[in-house]
Amino acid sequence: xxxxxFLCTHHSYNSKTHFNSFTHAVSPQFSSFKPHGSLGxxxxxxxxxxxxxxxxxxxxxxxxxxxEVIYDRDDTFNxxxxxxxxxxxxxxxxxxxxxxxNVFLRITGKRPDGFHDLASLFHVISLGDKxxxxxxxxxxKDRLSTNVPGVPLDExxxxxxxxxxFRKKTGIDNYFWIHLDKKVPTGAGLxxxxxxxATALWxxxxxxxxxxxxxxxxxxxxxxxxxxxxxxSHGAAYCTGRGxxxxxxxxxxxxxxxxxxxxxxxxxxxxxxxxxxxxDQTSQIDPLLLLEKISKSGISQDVCVNDLExxxxxxxxxxxxxxxxxxxxxxxxxxAVFMSGSGSTIVGVxxxxxxxxxxxxxxxQNVFISEAKFVTRxxxxxxxxxxxxxxxxxxxxxxxxx
Numbered sequence: 001x002x003x004x005x006f007l008c009t010h011h012s013y014n015s016k017t018h019f020n021s022f023t024h025a026v027s028p029q030f031s032s033f034k035p036h037g038s039l040g041x042x043x044x045x046x047x048x049x050x051x052x053x054x055x056x057x058x059x060x061x062x063x064x065x066x067x068e069v070i071y072d073r074d075d076t077f078n079x080x081x082x083x084x085x086x087x088x089x090x091x092x093x094x095x096x097x098x099x100x101x102n103v104f105l106r107i108t109g110k111r112p113d114g115f116h117d118l119a120s121l122f123h124v125i126s127l128g129d130k131x132x133x134x135x136x137x138x139x140x141k142d143r144l145s146t147n148v149p150g151v152p153l154d155e156x157x158x159x160x161x162x163x164x165x166f167r168k169k170t171g172i173d174n175y176f177w178i179h180l181d182k183k184v185p186t187g188a189g190l191x192x193x194x195x196x197x198a199t200a201l202w203x204x205x206x207x208x209x210x211x212x213x214x215x216x217x218x219x220x221x222x223x224x225x226x227x228x229x230x231x232x233s234h235g236a237a238y239c240t241g242r243g244x245x246x247x248x249x250x251x252x253x254x255x256x257x258x259x260x261x262x263x264x265x266x267x268x269x270x271x272x273x274x275x276x277x278x279x280d281q282t283s284q285i286d287p288l289l290l291l292e293k294i295s296k297s298g299i300s301q302d303v304c305v306n307d308l309e310x311x312x313x314x315x316x317x318x319x320x321x322x323x324x325x326x327x328x329x330x331x332x333x334x335x336a337v338f339m340s341g342s343g344s345t346i347v348g349v350x351x352x353x354x355x356x357x358x359x360x361x362x363x364x365q366n367v368f369i370s371e372a373k374f375v376t377r378x379x380x381x382x383x384x385x386x387x388x389x390x391x392x393x394x395x396x397x398x399x400x401x402x
Contacts, residue, residue: 030276032064089136096385097199098375099190100126100230101261101297101340101347103253106287107277107307115226115242116274119251119287120241121294122227124235127261129196130181131159135201138175147179158197161224166204166212169220174207185368187267189341191227195332198231202382214380218246232315235383236377238291252295253375258352262326263368266316268343276311283307299349304338312343320342322364329355 085281103121110116138142142163144153155161159178167173178200184192201217212220218232222244229244230237285306293303313320321341323346327337335350345368348354352371358364377383 003160008073015257018335021144030244060281080229083298087162090207093382095131095135095199095203096383097131097176097184097195098124098126098231098383099188099192099195100124100227100383101163101190101259102306103294103344104287104290105306105308105341106285106290107279107282108287109277111242113148113178113344116277117241118243118372119238119240121277122230122233122237122239123251123253123293124231124375124383125259126369126375127184127190127372128383128385129183129192131199131203131315132181132195133200133207134177135207136175136177139173141173141175142178143285144178144180146182147357148182151180151186158193158228162197162200162221162228163204163222165224166201166208169216170211170349172204172206172208173205176204184343186346188207188263188345188368189339189343190261190285191230191266191341194227195231197225199382201228201399203240209358234379235374238287249291251374251376252291253299253374255376257299257349257374259347259349260352260354261340261347261352261368261370261372262322262358263345264316264318264322264364265316265366266344268312268319270342272315272374273308273311273342277308278311299335301336301338304349306339308342309339311341316344319346325357329357 004241006234010364023368100122103119103123105120108117108119142160144157144159145155152156155164158179163176180196182192184190184195186192198217201221205217206214214232217336218229220231221228222224222242226241228242229246230239233246233248236249238249239245240247285305290303290305293300309320309323323339326346326348327334328353330337333351333353333355336349337346339345340347354369358367358369373386375383
């Protein structure tokens, strides 16, 4: 039977999605894109609350048994969608592009090539962008659009770099129209751009009949960004080298552990942060010991070490004050408060709610705030956007009615 997950056994489209983040400032909203073909067709039928029509009749006086006819609309439409798939193939695809946090981040040395060696627990979280891909008739150029200003739309964007890389590696000359529905803030230490690149590689492979396997995509992606290979893990990984050496691990923390992300308007340029890094002032704790502690005892303040906090606080001095205020206001509310990556997002793990001062203080009226949870993916499937609490409750009600 047809389903909303499509092609190469990779689950590539989740028909029920919801995003739960907000900012005090007004954010642009884009909802004009609607998938064409069987993907959009299935989305419409699966969102229906009516699953079948039942008709019955009986003649008690004649002693005849009841006759019941059931018309299962989903089954009928999914059969038609299968036929569309066979005849048309895929022309559009919508994917979730989640970001990540660094539960801990140790900088262990400087390399001859100018990069730094790191050791970090990366984990995908439920905050993410949506990217819509359409095959383009062009054989020379991709076209990228987005819902936010300031995002480069040319070869500087990692999505375009990823598509160029895929064509270079495979010789397949598919070009795309892409719309990026941006939810993850930039300059946040959340790897939003890296996730977009990984998602673009996955999409290009889907359109090409899965000519590459996940390991190929992961290896290739390291050529255009150090954090991109991580997203080809299953969601939790111990990363070393520049970040491109990815060791998949089982999730060391409960996936339903809530958190809140708070990012001020100021961004932390990664290059500036590393320029101010002094290795003699970093933590000396063994990162494998941190990983062991988290796996055994969960997240706590003492294991959420980030060697980039000190230089980031020099780049954006107000960020240190924000972390201190969140930690002080959230005593008993958060298991740990720390900066992700090179900043400027501060993460409070243990509660989805920000402290009250973020709402009350005028200095923070334009900060970005989002709740999130940890997420993973299954082999040969891309990440799916988790259901909201309301949607989960609605599904449970539907199941109880069936």
